[in-house]
Amino acid sequence: MEHLVPNNLNRRSVMNVNKIYKNTLVLISIFLGYFSYAFGIELNMYYPVAVGGPLTKIVDGMVAEFEKQNPDVKVNAIYAGNYNDARIKALAALKSGKPAQLSVMFSIDIYELIEQDAIVPFDDLVNTYEEKAWLYSFYPTLMENGVTDGKVWGIPFQRSTIVMYYNKDIFRKSGLNPDQPPQNWNELVDYGKQIVSKNSNTWGVMIPSTGYPYWMFGALTMQNNQVLMNGDGNETYFNHPSVVEALQFWKDLGSKHNVMPSGTIEWGTLRKNFLEGKTAIMWHSTGNLTTVKKNAKFDFGVAMLPESKRRGTPTGGGNFYIFKQSSDEEKKASMRLIKFMTSPEQAAHWSMATGYMGVSPSSYQTEALRNYVKDFPPAVVARDQLNYATAELSTFQTGRVRKLLDDAIQSALTGNESPKQALEKAQKSAERLLRRYQ
Amino acid sequence: MNTKISHHIYGWLLVMPAVILMGTFTHLPSVTTLISSFFSNETKKRPSIFIGAENYEYMFEDPVFVEAVMNNLWYSLGTIIPSIILAIIMALFVNSKLPGKTLVRMAYFTPTILPMIAVSNLWLFFYTPDIGLLDQIGALFGLESHNWLGDTNTVLACIIVITIWKEAGFFMIFYLAALQNISPDLKEAAALEGSSKLYFFRRITFPLLMPITLFILINATLNSFKLVDHLFILTKGGPNNASNLILYYIYEVAFSFFDFSYAATITIFLLVILAIISLAQFVFFDKRIHYR
Numbered sequence: 001m002e003h004l005v006p007n008n009l010n011r012r013s014v015m016n017v018n019k020i021y022k023n024t025l026v027l028i029s030i031f032l033g034y035f036s037y038a039f040g041i042e043l044n045m046y047y048p049v050a051v052g053g054p055l056t057k058i059v060d061g062m063v064a065e066f067e068k069q070n071p072d073v074k075v076n077a078i079y080a081g082n083y084n085d086a087r088i089k090a091l092a093a094l095k096s097g098k099p100a101q102l103s104v105m106f107s108i109d110i111y112e113l114i115e116q117d118a119i120v121p122f123d124d125l126v127n128t129y130e131e132k133a134w135l136y137s138f139y140p141t142l143m144e145n146g147v148t149d150g151k152v153w154g155i156p157f158q159r160s161t162i163v164m165y166y167n168k169d170i171f172r173k174s175g176l177n178p179d180q181p182p183q184n185w186n187e188l189v190d191y192g193k194q195i196v197s198k199n200s201n202t203w204g205v206m207i208p209s210t211g212y213p214y215w216m217f218g219a220l221t222m223q224n225n226q227v228l229m230n231g232d233g234n235e236t237y238f239n240h241p242s243v244v245e246a247l248q249f250w251k252d253l254g255s256k257h258n259v260m261p262s263g264t265i266e267w268g269t270l271r272k273n274f275l276e277g278k279t280a281i282m283w284h285s286t287g288n289l290t291t292v293k294k295n296a297k298f299d300f301g302v303a304m305l306p307e308s309k310r311r312g313t314p315t316g317g318g319n320f321y322i323f324k325q326s327s328d329e330e331k332k333a334s335m336r337l338i339k340f341m342t343s344p345e346q347a348a349h350w351s352m353a354t355g356y357m358g359v360s361p362s363s364y365q366t367e368a369l370r371n372y373v374k375d376f377p378p379a380v381v382a383r384d385q386l387n388y389a390t391a392e393l394s395t396f397q398t399g400r401v402r403k404l405l406d407d408a409i410q411s412a413l414t415g416n417e418s419p420k421q422a423l424e425k426a427q428k429s430a431e432r433l434l435r436r437y438q
Numbered sequence: 439m440n441t442k443i444s445h446h447i448y449g450w451l452l453v454m455p456a457v458i459l460m461g462t463f464t465h466l467p468s469v470t471t472l473i474s475s476f477f478s479n480e481t482k483k484r485p486s487i488f489i490g491a492e493n494y495e496y497m498f499e500d501p502v503f504v505e506a507v508m509n510n511l512w513y514s515l516g517t518i519i520p521s522i523i524l525a526i527i528m529a530l531f532v533n534s535k536l537p538g539k540t541l542v543r544m545a546y547f548t549p550t551i552l553p554m555i556a557v558s559n560l561w562l563f564f565y566t567p568d569i570g571l572l573d574q575i576g577a578l579f580g581l582e583s584h585n586w587l588g589d590t591n592t593v594l595a596c597i598i599v600i601t602i603w604k605e606a607g608f609f610m611i612f613y614l615a616a617l618q619n620i621s622p623d624l625k626e627a628a629a630l631e632g633s634s635k636l637y638f639f640r641r642i643t644f645p646l647l648m649p650i651t652l653f654i655l656i657n658a659t660l661n662s663f664k665l666v667d668h669l670f671i672l673t674k675g676g677p678n679n680a681s682n683l684i685l686y687y688i689y690e691v692a693f694s695f696f697d698f699s700y701a702a703t704i705t706i707f708l709l710v711i712l713a714i715i716s717l718a719q720f721v722f723f724d725k726r727i728h729y730r
Contacts, residue, residue, distance in 0.1 A: 263588030264677040269566045278568045399694040410677035
């Protein structure tokens with residue numbers, strides 16, 4: 001009965017409370033310790049998706065795999081809309097003082113990011129010989145948009161080129177060889193005419209001119225052996241005769257040869273047009289390949305874009321960037337994540353799941369991708385085309401300069417101005433914008 | 439004296455939440471926008487400097503801006519009046535004795551409930567050449583396919599149609615409420631006098647709807663400057679700026695060009711225009727409206 005004495009009880013309960021308190025503290029600190037050990041570093045990463053298909057799931061899966069292999073790093077991969085949205089969100093996060101540590105953003109955002117002093121060059125982050133070699137393990141053409149001022153600022157990840165998808169069934173119906181897509185501009189027009197004359201309600205070719213007109217145009221000008229800008233991003237060549245000629249050809253497809261609808265062609269609905277057999281040929285990002293493969297109810301082929309004076313396409317898509325406002329540890333962890341995501345195995349997996357290309361030659365050496373390519377040869381067209389590829393339009397003031405060119409293209413395609421007029425105007429305005437960067 | 443002060447404090451306390459909210463989220467941003475329109479754009483490498491009216495001079499020389507303003511005028515004209523007329527007609531229709539009245543009312547109101555982005559994706563496929571709904575219906579009548587959104591002549595009209603379709607149902611609800619407030623005595627009296635339906639509408643119903651019309655007119659005008667969600671999906675202001683509107687251009691300048699000070703300049707322009715319009719509407723219509 002002693003323990004019923006109030007005094008005693010009081011003392012005991014006080015002791016108990018103390019004990020509980022202490023134990024809780026110990027437990028909390030153990031938990032905290034565990035968490036800080038388990039999630040030593042937390043990385044925020046924005047990434048964009050520009051084509052259809054369940055790409056977010058694929059990225060999340062790759063990130064989960066990375067976390068499993070690197071339990072000390074926690075990655076929040078945040079889907080941030082299309083390329084523009086991703087850039088806006090990343091830069092807004094930067095201004096708010098709570099930046100992401102790394103992001104996948106448009107490869108052509110490089111000058112904007114440098115001007116905002118947002119990113120660090122990878123050259124400052126690699127130390128060992130092995131790491132330096134890693135920097136040069138990617139396809140050189142894919143590095144073009146990521147290198148300026150002699151430094152590497154972006155590592156290729158979801159990269160594409162423009163390829164030509166064509167409907168073999170329509171080719172057969174039109175009396176064309178389904179295994180021989182047009183090789184040059186003349187054939188493109190001739191085949192187109194044959195297709196239009198043999199089929200009612202089917203166009204020969206569609207090249208999208210909304211969304212990313214300058215990108216498609218970069219292919220046409222490269223085929224005409226002329227690039228759109230210099231490597232320092234402070235000069236454009238919009239009024240070069242070869243460029244004008246390329247725009248004239250694009251316009252003529254619609255207004256003169258009648259193998260393409262006149263006016264502009266919507267980027268977003270083009271794939272559906274192709275899948276519904278409304279056009280025999282479409283030019284589109286290789287990032288669509290897997291979706292087209294899944295949804296096409298007809299026999300389709302994928303080929304390199306045709307040539308005028310040579311073959312050509314711009315590369316496209318997103319690069320990894322590492323942000324300046326992050327600690328050294330975070331930068332190191334970011335490097336680990338980027339190395340993982342671009343490793344041959346992951347790049348091969350990514351390429352098969354989406355149609356984007358493997359970013360390094362060694363990814364095509366992996367067994368998985370080798371077998372995939374054997375069964376599905378279109379998967380290597382984009383890679384083979386890299387030999388003829390050039391950088392995507394990217395300059396200082398890139399948003400404005402890009403819009404100037406987009407407007408000029410659309411103005412010519414809709415017949416408001418002649419290609420020469422439109423491009424001269426764009427060039428003049430671009431020169432004014434870029435003067436202070438020279 | 440003391441009670442007077444405490445009255446003051448009491449009053450200020452009552453308006454405090456509104457003052458704080460309006461101040462932080464409306465007036466303060468307006469003032470900072472005005473200030474930053476007089477400075478050059480800031481990047482990390484080039485600090486912002488005072489440039490006076492340079493942004494404003496550039497604005498009036500900027501061909502894209504001028505085109506966006508012109509487009510916006512047409513867009514306003516094209517959306518405000520038709521959507522109000524349509525709203526009145528629909529309201530009169532569903533206010534009459536009609537079988538399945540609730541169903542029709544709901545049907546008219548549906549476009550308003552749908553998010554603009556969803557609506558745009560829907561209409562994108564209506565307008566798509568060849569495979570779109572519009573062209574498929576046209577094909578039944580032997581019409582040739584038309585590139586609705588890809589043609590500078592038709593693109594703005596296409597955008598206007600969507601906006602009318604979206605807004606008219608919303609305005610209809612207001613008119614419907616107003617119509618049901620009109621005393622049936624008036625109708626009986628007019629019937630006794632032998633006035634025609636049209637005469638009754640012109641001399642009685644419509645004047646009584648004036649206060650609500652003013653409200654809707656202001657809303658429709660503001661919306662025609664504020665509503666640009668569909669451009670993101672449908673045209674991105676193209677082709678060649680043929681469907682670019684002021685607010686969308688502000689977005690482009692701010693978040694695609696990252697020229698925040700120029701974006702601020704255009705914002706001030708938009709603010710001034712809207713202020714003038716709503717002032718004019720209040721002053722002009724107040725004299726002609728019969729409030730009960």
